[in-house]
Amino acid sequence: MTGEVVALTGFVAAAIRISTPLLLAATGEMLNERAGVINLGVEGAMLAGALASAMGAAAGGPWAGALLAVAAGVLVAGVFAAVAIGARADQIISGTAITLGSVGLTGAIYRTAFGPGGPGLSLPTFSAVPIPGLFEVPVLGPSLFNQPALTYLAWLLVPMAWWFLFRSWWGLALRATGESKDAARASGVPVRRVQVLATLTGGALSGLAGATLVLAQVGTFAEKMTAGRGFIAIAIVVLGRWHPAGILLAALLFGAANALQFAFQAMRLSVPYQLFLVLPYGLTLLALAGAVGKAKAPAGLGK
Amino acid sequence: MSRQSVTPVITALAALGAGIGVLAIGLAASGYDPILGLGALGRGAFGSWYNFTSATLVRAVPLILLGLGVALAFRAGALNVGAEGQFYAGAIVATWVGIHVAGWPSALAIGAVWGAAAVAGVLWIALPVLLKVRFGVLEVISTLLLNFVAEAAVSYAVTGPLQEAKRIYPQSDPIAAAARLPLLPGSRLHGGILLTVLLAAALWFLFTRTRWGFRLKAVGLGPEAARVSGRIPVKRVIAGALLWSGALAGLGGGVEISGVTYTLFQNLSPGYGFTAIAVALLARLHPLGIVATGILFGAIEAGAQGMQREAGVPAVAVQVAEATIILAVLLAEVLARRSAARTVRAEDPA
Numbered sequence: 163m164t165g166e167v168v169a170l171t172g173f174v175a176a177a178i179r180i181s182t183p184l185l186l187a188a189t190g191e192m193l194n195e196r197a198g199v200i201n202l203g204v205e206g207a208m209l210a211g212a213l214a215s216a217m218g219a220a221a222g223g224p225w226a227g228a229l230l231a232v233a234a235g236v237l238v239a240g241v242f243a244a245v246a247i248g249a250r251a252d253q254i255i256s257g258t259a260i261t262l263g264s265v266g267l268t269g270a271i272y273r274t275a276f277g278p279g280g281p282g283l284s285l286p287t288f289s290a291v292p293i294p295g296l297f298e299v300p301v302l303g304p305s306l307f308n309q310p311a312l313t314y315l316a317w318l319l320v321p322m323a324w325w326f327l328f329r330s331w332w333g334l335a336l337r338a339t340g341e342s343k344d345a346a347r348a349s350g351v352p353v354r355r356v357q358v359l360a361t362l363t364g365g366a367l368s369g370l371a372g373a374t375l376v377l378a379q380v381g382t383f384a385e386k387m388t389a390g391r392g393f394i395a396i397a398i399v400v401l402g403r404w405h406p407a408g409i410l411l412a413a414l415l416f417g418a419a420n421a422l423q424f425a426f427q428a429m430r431l432s433v434p435y436q437l438f439l440v441l442p443y444g445l446t447l448l449a450l451a452g453a454v455g456k457a458k459a460p461a462g463l464g465k
Numbered sequence: 466m467s468r469q470s471v472t473p474v475i476t477a478l479a480a481l482g483a484g485i486g487v488l489a490i491g492l493a494a495s496g497y498d499p500i501l502g503l504g505a506l507g508r509g510a511f512g513s514w515y516n517f518t519s520a521t522l523v524r525a526v527p528l529i530l531l532g533l534g535v536a537l538a539f540r541a542g543a544l545n546v547g548a549e550g551q552f553y554a555g556a557i558v559a560t561w562v563g564i565h566v567a568g569w570p571s572a573l574a575i576g577a578v579w580g581a582a583a584v585a586g587v588l589w590i591a592l593p594v595l596l597k598v599r600f601g602v603l604e605v606i607s608t609l610l611l612n613f614v615a616e617a618a619v620s621y622a623v624t625g626p627l628q629e630a631k632r633i634y635p636q637s638d639p640i641a642a643a644a645r646l647p648l649l650p651g652s653r654l655h656g657g658i659l660l661t662v663l664l665a666a667a668l669w670f671l672f673t674r675t676r677w678g679f680r681l682k683a684v685g686l687g688p689e690a691a692r693v694s695g696r697i698p699v700k701r702v703i704a705g706a707l708l709w710s711g712a713l714a715g716l717g718g719g720v721e722i723s724g725v726t727y728t729l730f731q732n733l734s735p736g737y738g739f740t741a742i743a744v745a746l747l748a749r750l751h752p753l754g755i756v757a758t759g760i761l762f763g764a765i766e767a768g769a770q771g772m773q774r775e776a777g778v779p780a781v782a783v784q785v786a787e788a789t790i791i792l793a794v795l796l797a798e799v800l801a802r803r804s805a806a807r808t809v810r811a812e813d814p815a
Contacts, residue, residue, distance in 0.1 A: 202605070245792050245795060245796065249795075249796055249799045250799060251792070251795035251796060251798070251799050252795060254544055254605055255544075255742070255746065255791065255795060256791075256792060256795055258546060258739070258742060258791075259743070259788045259791035259792050259795075260788065260792075262739055262743070262784055262787060262788045262791070263784060263785050263787075263788025263789065263792075264788075265736075265781065265784055266781045266782055266783065266784025266785040266786075266787070266788065267491075267782075267784075267785050269779060269781035269782075269784075270491070270495070270778075270779045270781055270782035270785070271495070273779040273781075274495050274496075274779065385781070389613070390609070390610070390612075390613045393606065393609045393610065394610070396606060397606050397610065400603075400606070434621050434624075434625060436617040436618070436620050436621040437621075439613075439617040439620075440613070440614045440617045440618075443610045443611070443613050443614050444614065446610060447592070447596065447602075447607055447610060447611075450596065450600070450602045450606065450607070451596050451599075451600045451602060452600075
């Protein structure tokens with residue numbers, strides 16, 4: 163293989179790896195936003211999922227970690243649902259508070275469980291699973307079809323979410339709830355239950371996103387390790403225009419912007435590395451400016 | 466006092482109680498002695514005159530300034546959650562100006578540092594304002610994203626153009642002596658505390674006694690109604706609120722540099738911009754209330770350090786208490802709305 167092909171394969175693989183947690187969290191957030199609930203606690207649920215996956219994996223292997231992460235995400239989203247849907251408190255502010263609390267809670271639990279210095283853990287992680295046959299395709303094979311199981315799961319969720327939203331009765335009920343709660347209620351949709359279930363599902367996927375970060379990327383936990391990915395996932399929902407396929411594209415764009423960092427570092431350009439840190443955020447802001455005018459949020463979002 | 470002014474105080478105390486209660490339960494559940502932990506928290510914040518002025522009040526100053534900024538935007542219904550980023554923008558520019566004003570008269574040097582910091586805060590929020598007004602991008606997302614950009618900018622500044630002349634540590638050189646605020650003798654409390662109290666009083670006057678304050682409130686209560694009434698330029702009011710909000714948060718960064726650290730470094734703010742949201746909400750966006758809640762949260766954060774030293778409890782644990790306080794305030798507001806709705810129905814059996 164020539165050098166260019168190796169570099170391109172590495173770049174695509176990195177883009178996909180980085181986009182996976184964003185894809186999971188954004189798909190989850192899309193579901194609850196389609197039901198009219200904007201949850202800024204995604205960041206918190208991701209962080210809780212990351213810590214839970216580390217503790218679960220240390221005790222019982224990566225799959226135990228992933229399961230515990232889903233449970234943690236659901237738990238965090240459950241607190242949000244109780245306040246924002248149950249008591250109808252302001253969604254934006256409750257979501258912010260949930261994230262704030264999760265940062266504190268995960269930090270405190272981590273330091274209590276693993277000591278104040280926070281030594282790097284060496285956790286059992288998900289290894290790449292090459293797909294027979296497809297793995298042989300040049301560039302795409304070793305990048306797309308040689309990923310950890312959670313990446314395939316994230317990609318499978320895209321058609322599943324599409325089918326659920328646009329082809330199932332519950333998906334219709336969910337979209338109706340997001341457009342107008344009153345109209346949905348009048349036609350017999352259990353509005354509250356739909357919103358709570360959508361929010362818990364969003365939490366489960368956010369928790370899993372946190373697990374991906376720990377068990378398929380970094381291999382350890384660090385305080386505040388999600389570093390705003392939950393908020394980026396919310397931006398990706400807007401960028402992907404609340405559509406599963408759009409969200410996949412937006413997440414990949416984001417992953418690619420991030421992967422450029424490694425590509426440029428390999429080229430030894432004398433550009434400060436912070437420029438690459440801000441590139442994804444800048445790109446998101448630019449894209450939001452371009453996307454929002456045309457995209458339409460669910461009419462009842464946040465109400 | 467009228468019932469109207471007593472209720473928020475009771476709500477705030479109940480929310481504070483809920484926060485401390487959750488913290489105590491959490492401490493007990495993770496095997497710490499809650500009495501020892503909370504005692505250490507109290508001593509760290511109020512144990513001595515030095516602790517109160519140099520730990521509690523020093524932390525209260527940025528919380529009050531940023532809390533006022535957050536409240537200004539929230540009053541107009543614009544959710545500026547980027548105070549952290551605006552604080553850093555202010556801090557970066559304040560450091561640069563502060564280094565370059567050696568030899569100036571002190572009042573002038575301090576004025577230049579503060580003014581530059583406030584302008585930096587305005588510039589940092591200008592992009593979200595433009596995106597909101599021009600493209601309808603939610604300011605919640607844009608201001609949040611810019612927090613991460615600001616942190617990267619600090620990281621760049623202290624390893625690049627603003628790094629100390631010795632080039633050893635990732636921090637700036639200290640600002641000139643002329644730009645440093647006077648200290649209360651025997652403590653680390655600086656003159657910035659006077660500025661916060663003055664600004665709080667000024668904002669209270671502006672919010673409650675001027676047409677501008679009335680417009681903010683009207684837009685915050687219902688932009689649609691304010692627009693339909695035809696008298697209020699809604700977009701301009703929201704844009705103005707956000708820009709002034711950025712100015713206050715940027716000023717917070719300038720005051721921190723000129724009064725506390727004198728140098729710029731990463732993690733200068735332990736999350737002041739986020740805690741400020743709790744400070745503003747707990748005070749129900751009331752400027753004078755924010756002085757009280759700012760001191761309260763300054764005490765919690767100062768106490769957290771004491772708790773970590775004395776009882777070995779990680780300081781970040783108090784963020785759980787802060788989150789609980791926000792949620793408790795939200796729930797109390799929901800309850801108040803419902804009971805108000807019941808009262809109206811009971812009085813008007815139509």
